[in-house]
Amino acid sequence: MSEADPTRVVADADVLAADLLVGGDARDALDHVRSHSWMTLVASDALLADAEAVIADLADDALATDWRERVERERAAVDHPDGDHPGLASAYRGRAAHLLSFDEGLGSAGANLSLQAHMQVSIRTPDAFARLFDAAALYEATHDDDYPGPDRDPRG
Amino acid sequence: MTWADLFERATDSETTVAAIRERLAARRDGDV
Numbered sequence: 001m002s003e004a005d006p007t008r009v010v011a012d013a014d015v016l017a018a019d020l021l022v023g024g025d026a027r028d029a030l031d032h033v034r035s036h037s038w039m040t041l042v043a044s045d046a047l048l049a050d051a052e053a054v055i056a057d058l059a060d061d062a063l064a065t066d067w068r069e070r071v072e073r074e075r076a077a078v079d080h081p082d083g084d085h086p087g088l089a090s091a092y093r094g095r096a097a098h099l100l101s102f103d104e105g106l107g108s109a110g111a112n113l114s115l116q117a118h119m120q121v122s123i124r125t126p127d128a129f130a131r132l133f134d135a136a137a138l139y140e141a142t143h144d145d146d147y148p149g150p151d152r153d154p155r156g
Numbered sequence: 157m158t159w160a161d162l163f164e165r166a167t168d169s170e171t172t173v174a175a176i177r178e179r180l181a182a183r184r185d186g187d188v
Contacts, residue, residue, distance in 0.1 A: 017176045020162060021169045034159065054179045059169040066157050066165075085184075102173055155160035 004097035004120040007142055008040045008076070009033050012087035012101040013050035015126055016043075020067055021059055029100055029126035032133045034074075034154035038143070042094030043075040047086035091121040099123045 011019070011030060018026035033039045048068060056064035080089035087106070091099040099106070099121045106123050124132070136147035 014173070014176050014180050017180070018173050020166050021171045021176065022173055023163070024173075026173075027163075050180060050183060053183055054176055057179050058171045058175060059166060063162070063165055063169075067162055070157050070159065070162060102177055155163070156158055 003095070004091075005040075005095050006097040006138055007038055008042050008094055008096040009098045009100065010042050010047070010087055010091040010094060010096045010121075011126075012099065012103070012106070013047055013054060014102045015100045016048075016051035016071070017054040017058070018102070018126070020055060020063075025125070025127040025130060026100075026102075028130040029133075031154040032130065032135065034156075035150035035152055036135060036139075037152050038139065040096075041071075041075045042078055042090050042096045043071070044078050044080055044086055044090045044093070046080070046082070047090050048072065048075070050086055088119070088121075092119050096121060098129060100126050100129050102126070 011026075011033075015026045015029065018024070019030045030041075033041050048071060051071075052064045052068045055067055076094060078090050078094040080086070080093050085106075087099055087101060090096065097120065101123060102125060104125060135150070139147040
C-alpha cells in the first residue's frame with residue numbers, strides 16, 4: 001500500500017450531509033477542499049449513497065438528487081467491499097490522509113480494526129480539521145512553488 | 157447546479173448534526 005496523500009480528504013456521510021443541511025464546521029472544513037483545485041475529495045458510491053439517503057430523509061428527494069449529481073462531478077471515486085465502513089474504506093482505498101467525521105469514536109477500538117491496522121489516516125472532527133488546515137504549508141510541501149492562494153470558488 | 161444554489165435550497169431544512177448522526181447510524185445499523 002502506498003503512502004496516504006495529504007491532499008486527499010474523505011468526509012464521512014455525516015459531514016457531507018451537514019455541509020449541505022447545517023453549514024457551520026462541516027462547511028468550513030469542506031470549503032478548504034472546495035477552494036483548492038489541488039485538494040481531492042475521495043468518496044465511494046456507498047459513502048455518497050449514505051449521505052444522499054440522510055439528505056433525502058431530513059430534507060427532500062430532489063435536493064438529495066441534485067446534491068449527489070454535484071458532488072459526483074468533483075469526487076475521486078473508489079471501490080471497496082460491501083460491508084466495509086464507507087468512510088474508513090474510502091480513506092484506505094483512496095490513500096486519503098484525512099477522514100472527517102463527527103463520530104469521535106470512529107478511530108477507536110471496534111470500528112473496523114482489520115482495516116485500521118493498515119491505515120495512515122488522521123481522523124478528525126470538521127472543526128479540528130478547519131482549525132488545523134494550513135493550505136500554504138500543505139501546498140508548499142507538495143508542490144515546487146509558493147502557495148498561490150485559493151484557486152477555486154467554494155460556492156461555484 | 158452550484159454549491160451556492162444547493163446551500164440556498166437547504167436553508168429551510170432546519171436540521172441538526174445530531175439528527176444527521178442519528179439517521180446515519182440507523183441506516184448503517186440496518187434499521188432503515
